Amino acid sequence: MNKLPEPKQPEKLIDDKGLRIDGRRLDQLRPLKLEVGLLDKADGSAYIEQGKNKILVAVYGPREAHPKHIAMPERAVIRCRYHMAPFSVDERKSPAPSRREMELSKVIRESLEPVVLTDLYPRTTIDVFIEVLQSDGGSRCAGITAASLALADAGIPMKELVAACAVGKIQGKIALDLSDAEDKYGDADLPVALVPNMGLVTLLQMDGNLTTGEFEQGLSMAMDACKTIHNMQRETLKKKYATVKETVEEREEQEIAA
Amino acid sequence: MVLVAEPRQVVAPGELLAEGDHVLGDNAYKIGTQIFSACIGILEVDGNRVFVVPLKGGYFPRAGDLVGGRIVDIGLSGWSVDIRAPYEAMLPASETPGPRGPRRRDLSSSFDVGDMVLAEVLDFDRTRDPLLTAKGPGLGKISTGRVVEISAAKIPRLIGRKGSMISMLKNETRCQITVGQNGIVLVWGKSPEDEKIAVEAIYMVEREAHTRGLTDRIREMISKSRIVEQVAGTQTA
Amino acid sequence: MSATPQLPPVAKLEQKTVVDLIAKGKRIDERGLESYRPIEIRVGLIEKANGSAQVHLGKSKVLAGIKVELGTPFPDTPEEGVLTVNAELVPLASPSFELGPPSEAAIELSRVVDRGIRESKAVDLKSLVIQKGKKVQVVYVDVYVLDHDGNLIDAAAMAALAALANSKVAKMEMKGEEVVSKGGHHQLPLNNHPVAVTFAKIDKTIVVDPSLEEEQVMSARLTVTIDKNGHLCAMQKGGLYGFTPDELKKAVNLAVAKAAENRAKIMAAAKG
Numbered sequence A: 001m002n003k004l005p006e007p008k009q010p011e012k013l014i015d016d017k018g019l020r021i022d023g024r025r026l027d028q029l030r031p032l033k034l035e036v037g038l039l040d041k042a043d044g045s046a047y048i049e050q051g052k053n054k055i056l057v058a059v060y061g062p063r064e065a066h067p068k069h070i071a072m073p074e075r076a077v078i079r080c081r082y083h084m085a086p087f088s089v090d091e092r093k094s095p096a097p098s099r100r101e102m103e104l105s106k107v108i109r110e111s112l113e114p115v116v117l118t119d120l121y122p123r124t125t126i127d128v129f130i131e132v133l134q135s136d137g138g139s140r141c142a143g144i145t146a147a148s149l150a151l152a153d154a155g156i157p158m159k160e161l162v163a164a165c166a167v168g169k170i171q172g173k174i175a176l177d178l179s180d181a182e183d184k185y186g187d188a189d190l191p192v193a194l195v196p197n198m199g200l201v202t203l204l205q206m207d208g209n210l211t212t213g214e215f216e217q218g219l220s221m222a223m224d225a226c227k228t229i230h231n232m233q234r235e236t237l238k239k240k241y242a243t244v245k246e247t248v249e250e251r252e253e254q255e256i257a258a
Numbered sequence B: 001m002v003l004v005a006e007p008r009q010v011v012a013p014g015e016l017l018a019e020g021d022h023v024l025g026d027n028a029y030k031i032g033t034q035i036f037s038a039c040i041g042i043l044e045v046d047g048n049r050v051f052v053v054p055l056k057g058g059y060f061p062r063a064g065d066l067v068g069g070r071i072v073d074i075g076l077s078g079w080s081v082d083i084r085a086p087y088e089a090m091l092p093a094s095e096t097p098g099p100r101g102p103r104r105r106d107l108s109s110s111f112d113v114g115d116m117v118l119a120e121v122l123d124f125d126r127t128r129d130p131l132l133t134a135k136g137p138g139l140g141k142i143s144t145g146r147v148v149e150i151s152a153a154k155i156p157r158l159i160g161r162k163g164s165m166i167s168m169l170k171n172e173t174r175c176q177i178t179v180g181q182n183g184i185v186l187v188w189g190k191s192p193e194d195e196k197i198a199v200e201a202i203y204m205v206e207r208e209a210h211t212r213g214l215t216d217r218i219r220e221m222i223s224k225s226r227i228v229e230q231v232a233g234t235q236t237a
Numbered sequence C: 001m002s003a004t005p006q007l008p009p010v011a012k013l014e015q016k017t018v019v020d021l022i023a024k025g026k027r028i029d030e031r032g033l034e035s036y037r038p039i040e041i042r043v044g045l046i047e048k049a050n051g052s053a054q055v056h057l058g059k060s061k062v063l064a065g066i067k068v069e070l071g072t073p074f075p076d077t078p079e080e081g082v083l084t085v086n087a088e089l090v091p092l093a094s095p096s097f098e099l100g101p102p103s104e105a106a107i108e109l110s111r112v113v114d115r116g117i118r119e120s121k122a123v124d125l126k127s128l129v130i131q132k133g134k135k136v137q138v139v140y141v142d143v144y145v146l147d148h149d150g151n152l153i154d155a156a157a158m159a160a161l162a163a164l165a166n167s168k169v170a171k172m173e174m175k176g177e178e179v180v181s182k183g184g185h186h187q188l189p190l191n192n193h194p195v196a197v198t199f200a201k202i203d204k205t206i207v208v209d210p211s212l213e214e215e216q217v218m219s220a221r222l223t224v225t226i227d228k229n230g231h232l233c234a235m236q237k238g239g240l241y242g243f244t245p246d247e248l249k250k251a252v253n254l255a256v257a258k259a260a261e262n263r264a265k266i267m268a269a270a271k272g
Helices: A099-112 A139-153 A180-185 A212-257 B152-159 B161-173 B192-208 B214-236 C012-023 C104-119 C152-165 C212-217 C245-271
Strands: A032-036 A044-050 A053-064 A077-084 A124-134 A163-170 A173-176 A188-195 A200-210 B016-019 B028-031 B034-037 B041-046 B049-054 B066-074 B078-082 B089-092 B116-125 B128-133 B140-142 B146-149 B175-179 B184-189 C039-043 C051-057 C060-071 C082-089 C129-131 C135-147 C168-175 C178-187 C195-202 C205-208 C220-226 C232-238
Touching: A032 A139, A032 A212, A044 A139, A053 A139, A077 A099, A077 A139, A099 A124, A099 A139, A099 A200, A099 C104, A099 C232, A124 A139, A139 A163, A139 A188, A139 A200, A139 A212, A163 A180, A163 A200, A163 A212, A173 A212, A188 A212, A200 A212, A200 C104, A200 C245, A212 C245, B016 B049, B028 B049, B049 B152, B066 B089, B066 B175, B066 B184, B089 B116, B116 B184, B146 B192, B152 B161, B152 B175, B152 B192, B161 B175, B161 B192, B161 B214, B175 B192, B184 B192, B192 B214, C012 C195, C012 C205, C012 C212, C039 C152, C039 C245, C051 C152, C060 C152, C060 C168, C082 C104, C082 C152, C104 C135, C104 C152, C104 C195, C104 C220, C104 C232, C129 C168, C135 C152, C135 C168, C152 C195, C152 C220, C152 C245, C195 C212, C195 C245, C205 C245, C220 C245
Parallel strands: A077 A124, B089 B128, C082 C135
Antiparallel strands: A032 A044, A044 A053, A053 A124, A163 A173, A163 A188, A188 A200, A200 C232, B016 B034, B028 B034, B041 B049, B066 B078, B066 B116, B078 B089, B116 B128, B116 B140, B146 B184, B175 B184, C039 C051, C051 C060, C060 C135, C129 C135, C168 C178, C195 C205, C195 C220, C220 C232
């Protein structure tokens, strides 16, 4: 039989040393890797790994709206598709869009709408395709983080990059960046997207059980993490162009030495 | 005005560029007295004017621009042209050279789907698709030479300050080079080798547009390639 | 794929009136910024349903019906019954609702109402088990929007809760291999009473219970669902803009108070 062993419910989500199942502290992000401009045909693209999440985003546009009736006369239409590959989760998921994917497509689009300067491209569409290749909790947030990079990589004018991260409650404690198991067996999940220089929260959802105090604590922790992720986004974008510069300067030095 | 970011350096969307009294240029926006970048690009400052030269991005049509385009459809009164912009352009039959009136019946006798044309943007605004004209010296169907497609954002660098880069390229490669604002570049050389070197040089500009000393490096690359070609030529001869 | 929704052609002058009034702290129907429109709740109108409730929230009208049927549990929760919430935006309710598969608005509405009920553990799913792992009762919550004049989320959540509180369930047991009725009915056990409170942001002002005109000019929307203990069980931000952290905290605290007010009305009506 080819079946992988089914993940079991963990005994404890936080051990006696205050560490989580994967060894993280309560306020620690999972390892994060960002890459930009990796696809050839897309106008812009980005890839993110956050813990076991692996998500690829492609952006096309602004391009002529097809069919014409979806176009808006004063601005670009943003279209967003969040989709999970059938092999991305423990139990194979049908490739047909689920209600969850439809809801997430909507809230993700709404998290990006406030920053894209859509007025500059009336009667066009800007298409954002988010493909979750492997999912392990917090995929909508990781998707937003990568989508912002892909939009910037496409050269689409925007006010700011949007960074996103979820917090949750496990064993009664507020924790940052829940993995799938922590979300499943935890007490609350609160995904947040932030536009840092505008101080604006553009994605906010919550399910579970939180007091108003826990909500405020979680929101603050999520916003700090978003700022950290935002710095990484900026670095990743700028690094891409610095690399060419460095290669050129290296070659010059080699030639001088020769 | 206080500059917060370094000029001629790469800036990201949302990055704070300057504070205080300044003039807002392209690809930047203001909140209060602060100017932020609206894209990934190079920060440029011209006196009091702060703007960003994008490193990426498509072509946004402007009246007067010279563009290269591919015919994608034939309609009743003209052709739809793909000019690599967010909007498809229209080339009316009335804006093409050739016989007027009832003798002109079949539009496909002038341009066919798939043809490359060199045209000028006549008109474009927020409410309509770009209008092109192919009447004029040098405009019309392109049947010879090589077509190079690069990012429209790199065209200013390809032309260079006061045309310095493009003049150098034409001289050194001995090719005729027509630069479309939309990133389509047409190259005609006396030999395929010359054309090949010119194409290489154009791609090199695209890759290294934001680095220093590019003009000299390209000049060097061209002369090196020429030596290689000459050697290869003598070896096969 | 989610696309920026087309804006219905609304009279610009009417829109400006709403925005100007709100800037002065007033609303077009003369409510306070933190006031709900008149709420009317009636239960038990659909005899063939296990429970039902109709809510009028201002001119918005929503009908919820509960059906409890026999079914099988989900494989990973063999000791729990099943709860499913479905909301429909039928074309008769608004010129902007089209016939066809559920729109993203309908799906979002269903899922937000579901979240409130599920996360607050309002329905005791364990009480719905007849035979562990094999036979359970399935509670279908179907919410029909009949007239759209804004804030369908709160109206739908109220209708769902009132209908659940109104529901009678047959007592079932196993006789050998068969499920049979024990005879008689009991009230569907409800352990919590989640109430959704929705806010709209218009320029810099936040108002409670937006009417349709206010929804058409709002830049963003926030729904906060509060359970009977004053805890948050669901939240959902919607719309093309966003909120500052201060606006969020203020809204959450106000939601606790408004939810308590509305909860009292819902549960009183459900007794009728």
